[in-house]
Amino acid sequence: MEIQPITTPAPSRHEQLMSKAEELEATFLAEMLAHSGLGETQGAFAGGQGEAQFTSFLRxxxxxxxxxxxxxGLAELIFNSMVEAESGAA
Known part of the structure; x- marks a missing residue:
């Protein structure tokens, strides 16, 4: 009896493009959250160096x-632009 390996199907090109578009939107949002100052603690209970080191991961x-x-909704716009560019319609 031969055991067949479990394989997962490779993601389609559209799935790959959407994943990258979502990653780009998340990076944009993380930068906007950083510049907004949201969640910054001040005073005696500020986290010090430890907080400064790991805040970017939380954001x-x-x-x-x-x-x-x-x-x-940026991911969808970015995705549509990438699909158009890839198909040569851009």
Whole structure:
């Protein structure tokens, strides 16, 4: 008896493009969150160096979750632009 390996189908080109578009929107949102000053603590209870080191990871995860739950709609616009550019219609 031969055991067949479990294989997952490769993502389609559209799935790859949408994934990259969502990644780009999340990066944009993380930068906007950083510049907004949202979540910065001040005073005696500020996190110091430890907080400064890991705040970017928290912001990136928050941005990723925002995109996952609908985001701003940038991912869809970016995706459509990439599909048009790839098809030669741009």
């Amino acid at each position: 990136q995860e928050q941005a990723r979750l925002i995109v996952q739950n609908g985001g701003l």
